[in-house]
Amino acid sequence: KEERKVAAAERRATAAERRNRMLAGEDKYLLPRDKGPVRAYVRDIVDARRNLVGLFMPLALVLIMAMFVSPALQAIVTLAMLIMMMFMAIEGVWLGRKINNQVRERFPDTPDGGFKLGWYAFVRASQIRKLRAPKPRVRPGDAI
Known part of the structure; x- marks a missing residue:
């Protein structure tokens, strides 16, 4: 029984170490979707700018809570959420095009894109x- 506790503690410590290295960005420990210089470059571009789409979750929570305050606000809140989602879609398309153009300039022979x-x-x-x-x-x- 004591051996199992020690083994479990070792597994937890190893998993915590892997997670810390993954969060630090070490390529060996990243998930397959995050690996490679192209993905690191994309992360840096996204992280170097403020994004309207990043406000979606906080605004969505505020709008959902506002729906419970007054039934009269429901139509206004629904319209606000639709407008917010429209802006998110527009920014998403714009961001995707911008990222793809910058990646093609920096990494012209990469198959990653689109x-x-x-x-x-x-x-x-x-x-x-x-x-x-x-x-x-x-x-x-910051400049990338």
């Missing part, structure tokens, strides 16, 4: 900055 890379950038941008994994290496406003 919708997949744009989607990767959009998903990264939509996450709350403090919860992004791997952690951002650049601050907003």
